[in-house]
Amino acid sequence: MNMMVQGTSVVGTVPSALPLDQIGPWNSARQMLVCSNVIDEAPDVKTFTFVVEGGGWFSYMPGQFITVELRAKGGDLHRTYTVSSSPSRPYSLSITIKAQINSIGTRWMFDNVKPGSRIRAYGPSGHFTLARNPGNKYLFISAGSGITPMMSMLRWLADCAPGTDVVFLNSARRPEDIIFREELELFAKRMPNLSLGFLPEARSAANPWAGLMGRIDRHKLAMLAPDFMSRELFCCGPDPFMKAVSSIVRAEGFDMGHYHQESFGATSIAESVHKQAQDVATKGKATGLTVSFLGSGEEKVCEPGQTILETARAANVRIPAACESGICGTCKVLKRSGEVEMRHNGGISDQEINAGFVLACCSRPTSAVEIEA
Template sequence: MTLDLMPRLGGARAWKDDEPLECVSVVPDGPDVFSFSFRAPSGAWFDYRPGQFLTLELPVPGGPIHRTYTISSSPSRPLSITLTAKATAGSVGTRWILDNLRPGMRIKATGPGGIFVPDVPADRKLLLISAGSGVTPMMAMTTYRYDLGGEPDICFVQCARRPSELVFRRQLEAMARRVPSIKLHYVVSQDDPYDAWTGYRGTFNQLMLGLMAPDYLEREVYCCGPEPFMQSVREMLIGFGYDMEHYHQEAFSAPPVLTPDDAPVLDDVVPSAEAASEVIFAISGRSVPCTETDTILAVSRIAGLNIPSGCSFGVCGTCKTKKLSGEVHMVHNGGISDADVEAGYILACCSLPLGRVEIEA
């Protein structure tokens, strides 16, 4: 039987949220992760932008609740729309969806909405960085660029706890096999039992980013995930001297951003080469003026002091030294423990002085 939707598309209207959505498929995409596809019973087509979201009205026991989900499908495929949901501990709405929503059921939805969309030319190089459920808008953006044809230049970085939790992995690899300019990079913190993993392990850091996207300065960056993850990405980029005017983010667990005025202000520390600083070396009694973009290690060498160092990239921990007073901006790559940081230690090679700083050297 041929589904008579394409002939009607030319004359059909775009879907409006006064019409319910009808679930047509439920597909598992990972542990406790499912993609739910919908179509409009009237045959209306879906008009939205990659990265936007819908809000569902869920008839849970005790009364309906509203939950927002990013659209994981692409507007280049307008006959249906797909939402991908992961149930976390204590979730009510998403748990109801996973346990109850089935093909044939109809549900009320409002939207689409949101401003986390790639407002850049189609030939602009993209760097998409996600963790956990934050991969959902990145999937929509990548599929859209893929469907436009040509050779979209996309560096796609996905971080997850285990390889089995890399959502959309097969779909992404299918696109990357056909379009070599789509480069995929995965980072996991632990292996799956009895399975081999040959990709990146650990916490996503500056070293990984430099290897994955050496031309990061030329790319528009879109980031989505938990706030601590996004903060670490911002710190990496700031440390690299990236122009943060080209950085965009959305937290998948935060209230949805509907307009630019709703977007949170990112109050990150951005060291400036114009701001004066000073490093005091307590043991040697030296005081050296510098700027906020000079590392403590570089300033020590100007002073003629020999702080032992190895990698000069925050990995080996050789340059660990005690900070006695003041504040530094440190973006390391695993070379110092949280306990050492709490005790006042820094890595001289990747610590930038913010104002007057005294160290034990």
């Protein structure tokens, strides 16, 4: 006999199907996620599906991401993963991740997260979504696991607006590395205005291929999306791939106000954050200023150029952080008093700033500061 646990799905249980108005949305500050399923999608690619522990539903925009906390052997890790599921199906949430050769966090998830596993997560966050940048017709162009936010947006369109005009392009190393290929081909049969284009870089004996091949260029883009100049364009993938796409469309005179790309902790941003720290230190700001961490009762003098996050670590105060570049929003904390200089990269909204929140990774005190941490 199956045990019934309201709102959760673990090994040997069946989730409750209460209406949304009878249960609350997931609160990442106090509710854990429970893994309900793990699926192999492609070589070294898995989808992990979660439900809310104790019951709940997920409120997010297609294309956003969450940050997961992993209790690895060497200490807690925080990793940012795009949600691949659609908010039109709010009882569960999925992330689809690829383990690279030097992956630590992702390999830990592959080895340790099974149905029934409990995971702490934060979010959702992010501005890479068609909800914030609507268009009459779309071009989703991705490489490798950069397909995940595109899949979230396409799944939402398939459920809520299946007649939408979408060109969906994905580059991969080999045909078998194309993530979600079968589901995308099924969508193409059910969405009359969906056009698919796959670009593997190499052939494979395991999976014959007769279509276009090679890296994205102006010629291939024009073949697969002849009217790309008039589309709302979303791009996600490795940094060299996104640079190539942006260079191609920019050279054609594309209105870059309709170009959107997703990047977590890109090198250029990390370098910019480091330069900001040097500039602040040079100006002598933050010298001898005290940061009080109200939740833990600790105080620490902030060294010149140091961020609140760096000061917290020096005081052994734990503030979750992932990208450390002002992008993901994981290190968001409430500032009770004092002033800071914050130079973020989209990881916090104006409403949150007005409410007193700051990102610890990119905020440097300009006076004594009190923080809820």
